[in-house]
Amino acid sequence: MAGRSPTSVEMRTPAIASAMVHVFVLAAAILNLDFFSRPPLMEPEPVMVEFEAIDKKAAAPTIGNPPPQPKDVPIAQETTKAPPPKTADPPPAPPQPKPEAVEAKPPPPKPEEKPKAEAAKPVEDLVAMKPKEPEPPKVEKPPEPPKPPKPVEVKKPEPPKPPPPKPQPTKPDRVDSLLDDILKNKQSPSKVQTPEQQPKPPQQVTRQAPAAPNLAAVVTASEIEGVRQKIRPCWNTQGGARDQAMIITLVVEMSQNGTPVKAELREPGRYNSDPVYRAAADAAHRAIMNPRCQPWPLSPEKFSSWKTITFNFDPRDY
Amino acid sequence: MNTRFDMMLPRRQTILGGVALAAGAAVPAHAQLTIDMTKPSFEPVPIAIVDFKGDKVGADIAGVVRNDLQNSGLFRSISPSAFIQQNIDPNAPPRFPDWRGIGAAGVVVGQVTQSGGNIKVDFRLWDVVVGQQATGLSFTSQPDKWRRLAHIIADAIYKRVTGEEGYFDTRVAYVAETGPLGNRVKRIAIMDQDGFNARYITDGKTIALTPRFSPTLQEIVYMAYGENNAPPRVYLQNVESNRRELLGNFPGMSFAPRFSPDGTKVVMSISADGNTDIYEMDLRGRALRRLTSGPAIDTSPCYSNDGTQIVFNSDRGGTQQLYVMGAGGGGERRISFGTGRYATPVWSPRGDFIAFTKIAGDGFGIGVMRSDGSGERMLANGFLVEGPTWAPNGRVLAFFRQQPNSGGRAGSVTLHQIDITGRFERQMPTQTDASDPAWSPLIPQ
Numbered sequence: 001m002a003g004r005s006p007t008s009v010e011m012r013t014p015a016i017a018s019a020m021v022h023v024f025v026l027a028a029a030i031l032n033l034d035f036f037s038r039p040p041l042m043e044p045e046p047v048m049v050e051f052e053a054i055d056k057k058a059a060a061p062t063i064g065n066p067p068p069q070p071k072d073v074p075i076a077q078e079t080t081k082a083p084p085p086k087t088a089d090p091p092p093a094p095p096q097p098k099p100e101a102v103e104a105k106p107p108p109p110k111p112e113e114k115p116k117a118e119a120a121k122p123v124e125d126l127v128a129m130k131p132k133e134p135e136p137p138k139v140e141k142p143p144e145p146p147k148p149p150k151p152v153e154v155k156k157p158e159p160p161k162p163p164p165p166k167p168q169p170t171k172p173d174r175v176d177s178l179l180d181d182i183l184k185n186k187q188s189p190s191k192v193q194t195p196e197q198q199p200k201p202p203q204q205v206t207r208q209a210p211a212a213p214n215l216a217a218v219v220t221a222s223e224i225e226g227v228r229q230k231i232r233p234c235w236n237t238q239g240g241a242r243d244q245a246m247i248i249t250l251v252v253e254m255s256q257n258g259t260p261v262k263a264e265l266r267e268p269g270r271y272n273s274d275p276v277y278r279a280a281a282d283a284a285h286r287a288i289m290n291p292r293c294q295p296w297p298l299s300p301e302k303f304s305s306w307k308t309i310t311f312n313f314d315p316r317d318y
Numbered sequence: 319m320n321t322r323f324d325m326m327l328p329r330r331q332t333i334l335g336g337v338a339l340a341a342g343a344a345v346p347a348h349a350q351l352t353i354d355m356t357k358p359s360f361e362p363v364p365i366a367i368v369d370f371k372g373d374k375v376g377a378d379i380a381g382v383v384r385n386d387l388q389n390s391g392l393f394r395s396i397s398p399s400a401f402i403q404q405n406i407d408p409n410a411p412p413r414f415p416d417w418r419g420i421g422a423a424g425v426v427v428g429q430v431t432q433s434g435g436n437i438k439v440d441f442r443l444w445d446v447v448v449g450q451q452a453t454g455l456s457f458t459s460q461p462d463k464w465r466r467l468a469h470i471i472a473d474a475i476y477k478r479v480t481g482e483e484g485y486f487d488t489r490v491a492y493v494a495e496t497g498p499l500g501n502r503v504k505r506i507a508i509m510d511q512d513g514f515n516a517r518y519i520t521d522g523k524t525i526a527l528t529p530r531f532s533p534t535l536q537e538i539v540y541m542a543y544g545e546n547n548a549p550p551r552v553y554l555q556n557v558e559s560n561r562r563e564l565l566g567n568f569p570g571m572s573f574a575p576r577f578s579p580d581g582t583k584v585v586m587s588i589s590a591d592g593n594t595d596i597y598e599m600d601l602r603g604r605a606l607r608r609l610t611s612g613p614a615i616d617t618s619p620c621y622s623n624d625g626t627q628i629v630f631n632s633d634r635g636g637t638q639q640l641y642v643m644g645a646g647g648g649g650e651r652r653i654s655f656g657t658g659r660y661a662t663p664v665w666s667p668r669g670d671f672i673a674f675t676k677i678a679g680d681g682f683g684i685g686v687m688r689s690d691g692s693g694e695r696m697l698a699n700g701f702l703v704e705g706p707t708w709a710p711n712g713r714v715l716a717f718f719r720q721q722p723n724s725g726g727r728a729g730s731v732t733l734h735q736i737d738i739t740g741r742f743e744r745q746m747p748t749q750t751d752a753s754d755p756a757w758s759p760l761i762p763q
Contacts, residue, residue, distance in 0.1 A: 219351055224351075224353055227353060228353065228355060231355065232355070232357070232358070232359060233359060235355065235358045235359055236358065236359050236360070236361045236362075236363055236423075237358040237359075237360065238360070238392045238480050238739075239358075239360055239739045240713045240737060240738045240739040241480075241481065241482065241713075242668050242670050242712070274481075275477065275481040275482070276480075276481035276482065277481070278481055279478075279479060279480050279481030280481065282445070282452075282479075283358070284355075285447075285448060286423060286445070286447040286448065287355075287358075289447050289448055290447050291418065292418075292421070304350075305350055305351060306350065306351045307350065308350055308351070309350070309351045309352070309353060310351070310352045310353070311352075311353050311354075311355055312352065312354045312355065313355045313358075314354070314355065314356045315358050316356075317358070317360060317739065
């Protein structure tokens, strides 16, 4: 020990360090670590984009169209049909493109060329659907500006087709996938549409939400009760009949000043054959037609809702 | 009485609401608004009855019609002093606005003419609200029968408005009571249902009780004590001729008789050897058949309106309760289960209810229940109310009510009638105290 020289010690440490580095490098080379061999970044495939005027389709497409509002809604509802929500036209986003056209044209190197689309249909504004970022740049092609497009479903790339990249095999490209998904969702599933696949003409322009009832014309429950209270003092029966289980239905036509014009019985046959029913029907008829219990408190503005009223009289007293 | 229906008078317009209500005018398939009406008012129908023109008896006839309809409780007769239109032509429509102005729902007009020694009465009922004739009839009869004509007209109006048969052309038999409470004379009397034409049909020498009308003939059966302390017997008597006959001379008491619906049998209670059971006698041959047996007291039998069952009261369960059995006996089942005791059951002519007397701790009551015992409800209560009897239309009952005197003991006893709804109780006028009423069927025309 006393014989070690200071110089050897100073030289050893750097040497050791150097050796370690060399060992490491060699090991890496041997093991072929990834970061040494990362494949080059692939650029996403160009996608075809159709540009649409934004006002052609404002609403988002929905699945299916709501059924048309029935005209004569029951009870207090008749109301006029509410106007359609707004877009009369927006056809669904590219609907049915014809499927198979996809490969119709060879994937243009510049995708956007698909014009033949003229497909008259006004297609959804895909731009709105598109994700925004990177792709667009890609597209750059759009020489023609927005055009009638066709539905395009641009969707899926050609990536498979286009020769090269095809790296797809393994989710090659996150961005591509994202774009594809988006485009896929827009269209009905699948299918890329080529320009030929124009979407059909927007079948139902009536794709609108159910018409809301016109509340201003609905006869309210309190108004109905007001009519009852007005009529009831004139509705006199005797009770005590053996068979009291009966309903007398009268259909009453009204005048606009709230007075009945005439009342018609729905069961004329029973009226002529059953004296107890006849008496009850007469009592109900008198109740309707008695001027002492008129006019009825109904709003003239709602006349269309009460110009014909069906009354069901139940004369039971116990 | 010789009464002839000449039936419908020519309608001046279509029958009340008939055309408007029953014609084939198209009914809109879909009304826009539907309103359900329940809980009607049970107010009497306001009706104006104008004195009949022609013979002076026309005013009397109109007066009887007013009273009948008013007494039913279902009509409110408008006083003639309120009429606006006068000198109405009975063969022409009235001025409907005049009658609407006084609140009338209907107006009755008529006329009386002489016809070969008889009188001919025509009347029309007009529906004021809709402005059409409701009904019109014509009758011919002997002049001294004008009250019956009035009752028949009242029945026709009652039926047209309510849909149910009337009951005004009927009689009521009852026990007329006279004398001091300690020495009461009780005999059978009969009167028109409005209290007129009352007369006795027994002489009062012995006590007569529980009169009951035949459904087909003007005959009654009743129980009367015999002379010289003979036990009570059941008698059959014709109210027109007063001819009377004894129904069976049994060793023991026979009492509580009632006719079968076809009038060919009488069911009664007979007590013998300390036992009281129900028997049926065929009036055609006087054959007697026993319907119940056992140590209990079975009494107050009453046939159902179709004659297939009998309701009676019995203490076989320990207290006085109501039971129903087949008309030939057997299959007894109890139907009363409320608090208290039940007696004097009477089956409605409509068949839907059984009326009874109920004795509870705080007094008496008249009630009704369905034939299976359900739906029990009381119509009248009091110190003493008893002995219900049905009018022939099955919705009006008569019974008797006794008020306590100042000493708290039984006082005067009176007849009352009441509607099946429990409304419109009124005292029936009698010339004496009266009890145990029995309502006749409609008098044959």
